[in-house]
Amino acid sequence: MKLTAEQLDRFNTHGYLFFPGLFKPDEVNTLLDAVPALYSRQEAYNVREKGSEAVRTNFAAHLYSEPFARLARHPRMVLPVQELLQEELYMHQFKINGKMAFEGDVWQWHQDYGTWKNDDLMPTERAMNVAIFLDDVNEYNGPLMFIPGSHRKGVIDAQHDLTTTSYPLWTVDNALITQLVQRAGGKNGGIVSPKGPAGSMILFHSCLVHASTSNLSPWNRVAVYLSLCAASNHIRRHKRPEYIAHRDFTPIECLPDDCLRTAYPVDLPWKDGMPASALETSIEPLALAA
Ligand code: SIN
Ligand code: MN
Numbered sequence: 001m002k003l004t005a006e007q008l009d010r011f012n013t014h015g016y017l018f019f020p021g022l023f024k025p026d027e028v029n030t031l032l033d034a035v036p037a038l039y040s041r042q043e044a045y046n047v048r049e050k051g052s053e054a055v056r057t058n059f060a061a062h063l064y065s066e067p068f069a070r071l072a073r074h075p076r077m078v079l080p081v082q083e084l085l086q087e088e089l090y091m092h093q094f095k096i097n098g099k100m101a102f103e104g105d106v107w108q109w110h111q112d113y114g115t116w117k118n119d120d121l122m123p124t125e126r127a128m129n130v131a132i133f134l135d136d137v138n139e140y141n142g143p144l145m146f147i148p149g150s151h152r153k154g155v156i157d158a159q160h161d162l163t164t165t166s167y168p169l170w171t172v173d174n175a176l177i178t179q180l181v182q183r184a185g186g187k188n189g190g191i192v193s194p195k196g197p198a199g200s201m202i203l204f205h206s207c208l209v210h211a212s213t214s215n216l217s218p219w220n221r222v223a224v225y226l227s228l229c230a231a232s233n234h235i236r237r238h239k240r241p242e243y244i245a246h247r248d249f250t251p252i253e254c255l256p257d258d259c260l261r262t263a264y265p266v267d268l269p270w271k272d273g274m275p276a277s278a279l280e281t282s283i284e285p286l287a288l289a290a
Contacts, residue, residue, distance in 0.1 A: 013149065016146055016194070017080075017203045018196070021196065022076060022132075022201045023132065024199060025199065026260075030260050031260070034065055034066075039055040043274065047059070049100075049104070049166055050166040052103050057095045057167065058098075059093070060246070062094045063269055069268055070260060070264060072226065075257055078228070079254065081130065085126055089228040091229075091246055091252060092116070097225055101218045104220075106214050108171040109171060111155065111209055112206050112227065116206065116229075116235065121235055125155070127233060128204070129204045130204075133197070133200045134222040135220050136198050137221055138195055139195060142214060142221050144211075144212050145193045145211050145212060145213075146194075146204065147181055147184050148185075148190075150209040153209075155207060159171055180209060234249040237282070238280075238286070239283055243274060
């Protein structure tokens, strides 16, 4: 898939691209069928909603689940990001967000690059977020909301919110959100939320301000969020555990386009459990070879 000039222009202007129905139902089902077994594991990489057993986010499934390891190398996902960033990519973060029916909690307004910069010392914003819907997303089950064009503000001030949900996040305050929404068109397009069938994909800039509300509907909103980083822009600190911020900066090699239909062999380094080293953290920057 080669992006058109119009798509490149739209990405630069609005900070995201939406591809409804990019993955077909049989491809999506291969992934969705694997989720309950992953969510049932009592492991640090399953972060549950505050006061609930529902999984908010599962980290690093591409290191221990075959279908997700194949998705992590899917050319329909990797190649457009490579085209936008003009460099080889490594996987910085891999999440399967539950946003389960009735239980899924909010994600406050934030930029992802704020967290990657503050916590992981990622040098620049040359990284991309990809969301792939495993369930249909509608206006009721907590769709992602964007402020179009907000990525052009660069990195904006954020506060480390450790209390609102079960997962710490660098969040943007309401006054600034109000200004950004106003600047983006206020009630006329100042907030957008791409909705569509399972299998749809969104690419969005790491500085694009986004959020989602809770899911009070009876429909799950399971979605995979992959964060791909330009290889030269790898993180410079391991302040967060490895299952959250990856430490293997090897560029991704794509599998063929039918890799969700054909069981190409993939490496699953955490298949028999996460190594103890994945929990070790340090506030010291990495000592890099000159
Ligand atoms: C995120 O911002 O990382 C997740 C947002 C969502 O799942 O709605
Ligand atoms: Mn985010």
